Amino acid sequence: MSEPGNAPLQAQEGEGAPVLSCVGLAKRFGQRSAVDGVGFEVSPGEIYGLLGPNGAGKTTTIKMICGLLDADAGSVRICGRPLAELSVRSLVGYVPQDIALYPDLSARENLAFLGRLYGLRGRLLDERIAEALELTELSDRGKDRVDAYSGGMRRRLNIAAGLLHHPVLLVLDEPTVGVDPQSRHAILERVRSFGASGMAVVYTTHYMEEADRVCDRVGIIDHGRLIAEGTKRELVEALGEKDRIDLVATGDLRALAAASRAVPGVERAAEADGRVHVVAGDGRSVLPALVEAVESSGVTLNSVEVAEADLESVFLHLTGTALRE
Ligand SMILES: Nc1ncnc2c1ncn2[C@@H]1O[C@H](COP(=O)(O)OP(=O)(O)O)[C@@H](O)[C@H]1O
Numbered sequence: 001m002s003e004p005g006n007a008p009l010q011a012q013e014g015e016g017a018p019v020l021s022c023v024g025l026a027k028r029f030g031q032r033s034a035v036d037g038v039g040f041e042v043s044p045g046e047i048y049g050l051l052g053p054n055g056a057g058k059t060t061t062i063k064m065i066c067g068l069l070d071a072d073a074g075s076v077r078i079c080g081r082p083l084a085e086l087s088v089r090s091l092v093g094y095v096p097q098d099i100a101l102y103p104d105l106s107a108r109e110n111l112a113f114l115g116r117l118y119g120l121r122g123r124l125l126d127e128r129i130a131e132a133l134e135l136t137e138l139s140d141r142g143k144d145r146v147d148a149y150s151g152g153m154r155r156r157l158n159i160a161a162g163l164l165h166h167p168v169l170l171v172l173d174e175p176t177v178g179v180d181p182q183s184r185h186a187i188l189e190r191v192r193s194f195g196a197s198g199m200a201v202v203y204t205t206h207y208m209e210e211a212d213r214v215c216d217r218v219g220i221i222d223h224g225r226l227i228a229e230g231t232k233r234e235l236v237e238a239l240g241e242k243d244r245i246d247l248v249a250t251g252d253l254r255a256l257a258a259a260s261r262a263v264p265g266v267e268r269a270a271e272a273d274g275r276v277h278v279v280a281g282d283g284r285s286v287l288p289a290l291v292e293a294v295e296s297s298g299v300t301l302n303s304v305e306v307a308e309a310d311l312e313s314v315f316l317h318l319t320g321t322a323l324r325e
């Protein structure tokens with residue numbers, strides 16, 4: 001390499017070769033299998049979503065991809081080269097789920113400290129800091145201490161830290177948890193633009209809407225296994241002709257979900273976020289019986305919505321549970 005952390009290494013296997021290729025990743029913690037045979041590829045400019053509920057194995061998977069956790073089995077290649085080559089690790093930018101910043105330093109000081117760890121110095125370091133602040137819309141707040149930052153600004157600075165060394169692969173672990181809707185929007189827009197600039201991105205989330213909005217391709221992970229993969233359209237089409245019915249209600253939604261599952265024609269039903277999400281082959285034909293289920297379970301129905309199946313429906317179909325219960 002010429003300048004440290006500068007020009008990204010090119011893919012060895014020519015144009016179109018995946019930036020990330022991982023195969024058969026596995027990790028146990030004692031008796032518990034956290035990740036069990038996960039593999040996927042990400043191309044240049046592609047945003048790959050790892051979508052799954054809390055505890056599914058997202059963080060463990062990406063820590064293995066970033067070389068922060070040794071895998072029990074499987075392999076990771078970045079631009080065709082094994083992760084074991086030290087120079088390869090500098091191709092990856094990692095944005096951890098837990099914010100890793102010094103609160104009593106300014107944003108600039110934080111970035112300078114981290115940039116030096118990547119081997120950046122002098123004018124190049126200054127340029128990279130300015131660029132990372134600009135990319136995360138923090139240019140005018142660079143001198144402020146991080147403890148004066150809002151949650152959303154900290155999240156953005158956390159992302160800036162992952163960009164300093166111009167990674168070819170950016171790995172973001174639930175980067176919008178705990179931020180306000182406006183900051184969330186800003187982060188999602190930024191991530192889209194990283195993909196558009198040619199960076200490969202891995203984006204983990206338990207928010208179906210984020211996977212839908214940001215990701216070109218989604219891998220659905222549950223209990224440490226990748227149970228489906230594709231574009232949103234592919235995943236939804238693989239469901240077959242299905243309707244999604246949302247029963248928005250207050251009261252014992254578990255009871256309502258159970259009563260809904262007993263309705264002939266209902267394939268899946270689970271409660272999440274103040275509603276019962278129902279998947280059925282023909283939504284309209286099961287509606288009358290669903291309304292009876294509402295009455296028998298004693299909940300107060302606020303609204304019924306029949307909609308097209310989405311990624312949430314796919315997850316429910318595959319696992320029988322909701323993404324967020
Ligand atoms: N260091 C650890 N020691 C023991 N168990 C762990 C550790 N890290 C993760 N786990 C367990 O592994 C599983 C997957 O966790 P994680 O990868 O953090 O999931 P996610 O990021 O999808 O929420 C969970 O059951 C979690 O409790």
Ligand SMILES: [Mg+2]
Nearest residue numbers: 058059060097
């Ligand atoms: Mg996690």
